[in-house]
Amino acid sequence: MHETLEEVQMTSRKPINGDLKVYFSLFSLLFVVLSGKVSVYLAALAIFSALSIYAAGRHYLRLMKVPSYFLIPSAIIIAFFIPGSSISIPLPISPTKEGVELAFFTLMRSYASLSVLFFMILTTSIPEVFAALKRLRLPAFVVEMSLLVYRAIQVLMDELDRLDRSASSRLGYASKRAFLRTSSLLAYSLFMKSLERSEKMNMAMESRCYSGEMPVRSEESSGYALCLVISLVLIALWLEVGA
Template identity: 30%
Template sequence: MGAGHSHRLYRHGHSPVHDLPPHCKLAAVFLFVVVVVSTPREAMWPFALYAVLLAGVAGAARIPAGYLLKRLLIEIPFVAFALLMPFVVPGEQVHVLGLSLSENGLWGAWNVLAKGTLGVAASVILASTTELRALLLGLQRLRLPSILVQIASFMIRYGDVITDEMRRMSIARRSRGFEARGVRSWGVLAKSAGALFIRSYERGERVHLAMVSRGYAGAMPVIDEVTATRAQWTRAVSLPAAALAVCVLGWTL
């Protein structure tokens, strides 16, 4: 618990990007991704400009490029999928380096790769510059139903607790000579999962009672209301606005 509730994806810092109110950042990232997704795939250069825009934001947030690239690895399964696409899509064939590739498939692969990567990069920048609690406050500010925000915050707060419980169970199993090998160990593991569920649910009941006894009646009091000035909004929206300009150019040119 030494790390408090800061998740390991967050990079502490005091940059202009860190200081923006969370709901502005959430809105900006979402709008940016929408713009990226609605860009025609035949236009190549807008995607390069989007990447430059994101690189600019990452630079302003002082996120090292290596860190960003490492976090992009989450996308790898879809990269593999995209790389297969030129081989499975029917249509006109192009010959590159002795390989027969489908033109449509190449476009499709490019489309998924470019848009997916930009989306992941934008999300990574958001998660690395915004604290968890701030993210939840931002979601609440964006009118996500408060009960949903509460569920999400309980999930985040107790995620570590439950994961640790699972880890302790695993240690207990192993200290009794259990080794997970093959399908035959599923029964034991499933019993652990069942026990984990019971413990989580019962913990939920205890947490609920503790909260009720402290006066909880279905809504969390909002102590630190996040607010944004016009300047902050302008700064946050400048990213999707720039992207939109690029997108419009991409459609017209």
């Protein structure tokens, strides 16, 4: 039976609870992006992947599969087309040393950031995100836009899962040629379906008298020790490499 992202969020195991979960995820995401250290990227990817697998199991792997379709080809392009000293390999076009290094750095930074973001997505519902952001005294416009983006990601993932299962049941990935054709059709269909679902979501919110204000839920935070340990590990790696 197919599970929606909302059902996964409600049934997932949560090593961190309450507003702390949102604040810690946002802090970790910001720290990982700004650190500029491959060791921090690798540690964040390993830690938050383990937390996400503990929380939601195979659902995390399914989420990570989607951006891989874009990240890996982009990294290959970077490796081959960044100017620098060529690496001798038996191919018509050889990658450059600088390109490979930049491609690896970009790939690790992207996957590390996504692992943090997906941990929050898999364990945090929209009301929890809204409540945490509202308690930070952020402007109402910022909170509303954040919620709409967050909800759009959920809609996009649900729609992609439906299209992917439909294509698989029709042997859309039976060969390499069929895979490429199916992928291109899925990309187009996903764009059109996401617009349609977004319009329906907006109509549903308006029919429920949504005007930018949502009820705030309250939940006691827990998992402070785990957050402290993870933060210390990431900071220690950043300071050690930077020293």
